[in-house]
Every structure is written in C-alpha cells, then in structure tokens.
Amino acid sequence: MRSISLKELFRQMRLNEAARSPEERKKEYIFVLLLFVFFAAAVFTMRNFIAMNGITADGEDLSSQQMPRGNQALESAKALNAKYEAFRKMREQSPELVALSDAIGRSPVAAVVPSPSLAADTSVPEFVPTVTIKGLVVLGGSTICTLDIDGEESGQIFKPGMTFGGGKGKILSIDSKGVSWRWANKNHRTDL
Structure with a gap:
C-alpha cells in the first residue's frame, strides 16, 4: 500500500x-x-x-433605505449602545433583586406593603356576590327568604330592608318569583 x-x-x-x-x-x-x-x-x-451585513441592529433592511453610509453606521452604533446600556443596567440591578428576594425569605411579594399614598389611591373592585335562593315564603303582606350569599353564613333568613356584606348589599323586595337586591348602587334580581 x-x-x-x-x-x-x-x-x-x-x-x-x-x-x-x-x-x-x-x-x-x-x-x-x-x-x-x-x-x-x-x-x-x-x-x-x-445578508447580515445589510441588516442594522434594529432589524431594518439597509438596502431599502437611502441613507448615506456614514448615517447608517451612526444609527447602528446608537442602537448598539442603547442595547448595551439596557443590558448593563439589568446586570447592575440583578444582584440587588437577588439580595432583596433572599432578605424576604425568597418570596418576592411576601413583604410588599404599598406606600400609604398608594394604598389610599388603590381600591379593590367590589365583585357582585352570588345569591342563591334556598327557601321563599310569602304570606299576605309578610315575606321572608332563606339565601346563600357569597361571604355570608349559609342559610341565613332575610326580610326586605335587611343588609348583608357588611352593609354593602341590601334586600329590596321579596315576592313569589324571586328576590330583588342592591349591591354597589346597582339593583340585581335573583329568580327562583
């Protein structure tokens, strides 16, 4: 061989x-x-x-633009500098976030308390509770009902005019077809 x-x-x-x-x-x-x-x-x-030589840092195709060559390089350099600056800020803040999460027991939202001004401006929206009729009695002018309401004890007895939900809700009327009630200044109806 x-x-x-x-x-x-x-x-x-x-x-x-x-x-x-x-x-x-x-x-x-x-x-x-x-x-x-x-x-x-x-x-x-x-x-x-x-192909890569004709693309700037922003992803735009330079062949479609009519910019002088010097402006293209300047724009590309500015875009690269902005990306580098964002990356540098992220790297600087990363150890701070790790230290913060370690300080509060690795639960980033455990010790978060809104500032008093923010807490006063922020309101939790009130959700309309679910009202279910368990029993309904109409005897002449006297009406009474047993309701299951979210956030209330199950099977409570209500008469017209009674409130629930810490005073946010009110029973308006009870008839043989159902119950009318108000929550957050809006009238609602639950039928049988």
Whole structure:
C-alpha cells in the first residue's frame, strides 16, 4: 500500500487517469466529497455574511433605505449602545433583586406593603356576590327568604330592608318569583 500525495491526486484527476486500486478510488471519492462540502459551506457562509451585513441592529433592511453610509453606521452604533446600556443596567440591578428576594425569605411579594399614598389611591373592585335562593315564603303582606350569599353564613333568613356584606348589599323586595337586591348602587334580581 503506497501513500498518495495531494499533488499526485490532482495530477491523476486532471489527466483523467483511472485509479489503480480500491484504496486510491476511495481516497479520490472522499477528497471530492470533502471538496464539495467545503465549497458548499463557503458559499453558505458568504451568503449569510452578505445578508447580515445589510441588516442594522434594529432589524431594518439597509438596502431599502437611502441613507448615506456614514448615517447608517451612526444609527447602528446608537442602537448598539442603547442595547448595551439596557443590558448593563439589568446586570447592575440583578444582584440587588437577588439580595432583596433572599432578605424576604425568597418570596418576592411576601413583604410588599404599598406606600400609604398608594394604598389610599388603590381600591379593590367590589365583585357582585352570588345569591342563591334556598327557601321563599310569602304570606299576605309578610315575606321572608332563606339565601346563600357569597361571604355570608349559609342559610341565613332575610326580610326586605335587611343588609348583608357588611352593609354593602341590601334586600329590596321579596315576592313569589324571586328576590330583588342592591349591591354597589346597582339593583340585581335573583329568580327562583
């Protein structure tokens, strides 16, 4: 088995001489295959380089713009500086956030208390409770009902005019078809 040099291989390929042994043919096929792979990789790399060269940091295609070359470089540099500045601020604040979460027992919202001015300005929306009629009695002018109301004891007895929900809700009227009630200055009706 003799070794073949690259120069000899090129000469044989140029003169179209047939390879003499299966080993030599195998080396030729591998060489041609590697040559093709490297050529394809070079073409792919150059194509990507050319495509990336025409894109700014903001993702805009420079070929569609009619800016002078100096302005393009300046805009690209400004965008890169803004991104770097944002990254630097994030890196500076990251240890502070870790220390804060460690100080409050790894629960970032456990010790969060709004400032008094913010707490006064912030109000939790009042949700309309679900009212379910369990029983209804209408005898002449006297009416009474048993209701299940969210946030109240189950099965309480109510008469017209009674309040619930800490005074936020009020029973307006009771009739044979259902109960009318008010919550947050809005009238609601629960039918049988």
